[in-house]
Amino acid sequence: MTHRLQRTLSISMLTLTLMGMGTPVVTSLAATTPTTQVPKTPDKADPDRVPILNGEQMPETMATPKVPAAGKPGSRIALSKDSKGFNANTRDLGGYLTKDKTQAIKSGLLFRSAQLTRVTNSDINKLAGFSISLIIDLRTPFNHMKKKDALIGKATSKVAAIYSQSDDDDLSGVQHYNRANGGSIAFSPTALSGYHDFLTDLVNAQGPILYHCKHGNDRTGIATVLLMSILGMRNQDIINDYLMSNNYVDKQVEYTWLKTYIGQIDEKFGSLNNYITSPKGLNFSADQQAALRAKYLVPSGLAVPKPMPVSTPKPIEKPTPAPTPKPLEKPTPAPTVPTSNNPVTSPAPIHAGQPDLVVAKPHQAGKTKMKVLSVKKLKHAKAVHLKAHRAYFFDLHLKHKVGKSGKTGRHPRAKWQLIKQAKLRINGKIKTYVEVQSPHGKKRWIQLKDVSLIKNTANHSH
Structure with a gap:
């Protein structure tokens, strides 16, 4: 009992001493208690860095583009629109031009969509008319089985999940692109594997392909950004197609989200192309990218030829009489080959009395060794x-x-x-x-x- 009393008095004295020193007891106790690590908040965009998409700086802001006319790139395939707009975001990527306008995506081969769970028989017949051979579901295997797509003609179906199930349950909005733990849509193991499989399936497919997620804007939107980048589309068209979902579905996407995604890739891989080709990224080789372009691009017939110089025709003049030929002169004797007795002299310049011409080499500016x-x-x-x-x-x-x-x-x-x-x-x-x-x-x-x-x-x- 005496031992316990002494211990109690010792603790009391220590407490009074600490309070006298101006140190709260709670602070002293907290110093010996393990602290819970505060979750890291998402990094803010570096103000000095502008995201680079395919070698070009992304614009600071972009508005949702206008809905194009039916049949134009970005226009929707008219399916029955349900109350939540699930069937309103089905589109054919055909018609988008490459940067040089010499090629275009062939129509009727690549379709992006939302989940095909609320389509009518009329919708099914319309989609079957495109002879779709493969449907790639970017949702999780659980959601693929829970909310099954309708059977479209003879098309087979497979899953190329972009999120794990826990991510799919938790993520929303910008969290898809920039999360506190760094496992964004760009870098999570599931996303890298899923987008690799998606691109590989496009190369190996034997017919038209339709790919989708739930609403057809986040996972499907990024899949389309990757695909159009590999095919060589203009950045303006890539961004417009990403934002076009805002015209068709209630679940919106924001341009800042796409900038966040590209900025993360810039920071870790240096460029989108490095991210696509790197074994630590999507591991989709240059040969596979060439095969993708050969399969889905066709000549556009819209190549703009370089303007030819137009020469003004000269007025027709009366023919002038041929000049009288001059009498032939005796050939000039060959120069004497110098011998040891004849000193060698420098030859005279071709144009007597004129300085020698010096051709300057073109200046190669901007090259750093x-x-x-x-x-x-x-x-x-x-x-x-x-x-x-x-x-x-x-x-x-x-x-x-x-x-x-x-x-x-x-x-x-x-x-x-x-x-x-x-x-x-x-x-x-x-x-x-x-x-x-x-x-x-x-x-x-x-x-x-x-x-x-x-x-x-x-x-x-x-």
């Missing part, structure tokens, strides 16, 4: 600030420039971690670059001279 000499991973972390208004890049080869740090006044105050150090030879000069990581996990390459050391936790000096 760069070679990576060495890369090493730093064993001990260093905390640094980025100096204001310094250029930094996505990759080590300095091909994808992000912008300049400090434009918003945020970067100079943020604490970055040094990860790697590399030596580069740029136009004959040796320069040192370092890979740094932001508090949000973003990685950049920047010159070593453009960072300021905050805290040296190792024996390395800045």
Whole structure:
């Protein structure tokens, strides 16, 4: 009993001491209690980075395009529209032109849609008239079986799920594209596998294909962005087709969501093409992409020829009499070959009295010769600030420039971690670059001279 009393008195004295020092007891106890980690919130878009779609900067804003006339690219196939608009978003991708307008997507081969669970017999007969051979369901296997598509002619059906079932139950709106845990529609294992299978099925299909998710806008919309990018469509048409769903279904999509998706891909892979071809991305090779183009593109007949120079016809003149031929002159004797007794002299210029002509080589501006000499991973972390208004890049080869740090006044105050150090030879000069990581996990390459050391936790000096 005495032991317990002494322990109680000791705790009381400790409490009074802490309160006298101005330290709340709750704070002291909290310091010994494991804290629950706060979930990471989604990164905000980097203000210095503009998403790049197929080598071009995406516009800052885009409005939903107008509904095109029937039969034009983006127009819907007229099916019976139910109360929730499930049958209003069925479209043929045929008619979209490539960037150079020399080819177009062949009509009657590629159809995007919402789930085919509420179609009428008339709708089924209309779709069967397209001789669809394969229906690709981008929903989960559970939803594929729970809400089965109607049988369309002799078409077979398969699942290429983009979400896991837990994701499908939880995600909505922009969460499809940018989630707190980083497993967005672009990078989750299910999405990578699902879109790889989708594109591969397009190459191997023996006839027209229809693909869909639930409403035909998010998973199907991104599938169409990937497909149209590989086929070489204009960015304007790719974005318009993505936003066209807003004209046909109640469940809307937003342009900022597409920018978020492309921006995430830019940041991790450097470009959409890298994401499509990379083994860590969709793993859809250049040969497979060429096969896709050969299968679904046809000559458009709309190629714009280069304008030919128009020459003004000269007025017809009276023929002039032929000039009287001059008498033949004696041929000029060949020059004497110099011997050891005859000194060699420089030949006279072709045009006597005129300076020699010098043809200047075309100036090759903008080319930078760069070679990576060495890369090493730093064993001990260093905390640094980025100096204001310094250029930094996505990759080590300095091909994808992000912008300049400090434009918003945020970067100079943020604490970055040094990860790697590399030596580069740029136009004959040796320069040192370092890979740094932001508090949000973003990685950049920047010159070593453009960072300021905050805290040296190792024996390395800045």
